[in-house]
Amino acid sequence: MEEKVNKNNQVLNNFSIGSCAPAPLWDMISLFGRFYPEKYILHKIENNLQLFEKLKNDIYQMIILSEPIDNSEFFCIKYKTEQLFLSVPLQHPLAKKKEIHFSDITDDRMLLFNPIGIWKDVVLEKMPNMNFLIQSDRIIYQELAEMQNLLHFRSNFTLEREDNFKNNISIPIIDKEAKMTFYCICKKNIKNEIKKIFDSFSKDS
Numbered sequence: 001m002e003e004k005v006n007k008n009n010q011v012l013n014n015f016s017i018g019s020c021a022p023a024p025l026w027d028m029i030s031l032f033g034r035f036y037p038e039k040y041i042l043h044k045i046e047n048n049l050q051l052f053e054k055l056k057n058d059i060y061q062m063i064i065l066s067e068p069i070d071n072s073e074f075f076c077i078k079y080k081t082e083q084l085f086l087s088v089p090l091q092h093p094l095a096k097k098k099e100i101h102f103s104d105i106t107d108d109r110m111l112l113f114n115p116i117g118i119w120k121d122v123v124l125e126k127m128p129n130m131n132f133l134i135q136s137d138r139i140i141y142q143e144l145a146e147m148q149n150l151l152h153f154r155s156n157f158t159l160e161r162e163d164n165f166k167n168n169i170s171i172p173i174i175d176k177e178a179k180m181t182f183y184c185i186c187k188k189n190i191k192n193e194i195k196k197i198f199d200s201f202s203k204d205s
Helices: 002-013 022-035 048-056 118-126 138-147 156-161 188-204
Strands: 014-019 040-045 062-065 074-089 109-113 131-135 152-155 168-172 179-187
Touching (some): 022 156, 074 188, 152 156
Antiparallel strands (some): 074 152
16 A cells, blocks of 8 residues: 555656656756755657647656647747857867858867767757767767767857866857747646646746
């Protein structure tokens, strides 16, 4: 009986979130830790279509998309906008620039963290000839970026969470594709259950 009660409590306290990109998901997990520390967050990165289908089928209780949903069954609220930056070694020719375009990046290789969700589609489309060195271990990724002086992406989200490397400068990429606004979406019957999360958005804006 005790095992059954513990298992039921675990199910009740689980909350599933799907996101199209990692950075807003990190933020959301942090918010749940602050407002609902009793909840255990299950999370995954998938594309917009997969996320919305799974939200409709109650596989996710909340999703984070790169576009709003206009549907009377769902609650949709604007979250934050992510802006891509290029992290450049100080001795690199691009380091003198105040802002850059994707087309300015002409190096033959660049470090790319995986998974980056929907951002991967953007950078592969805008930089089809780049030789990306893909790394999924965060610690190794950071060591390679710092020790090998490789170009890599940052964003306003990661710059808020992590210090920039002392020998690098982060330059904003000004193509329209380098900026993405995210939206949090849930079924309306879930909204009141996590009201503190949504209230925090308006306080931060």
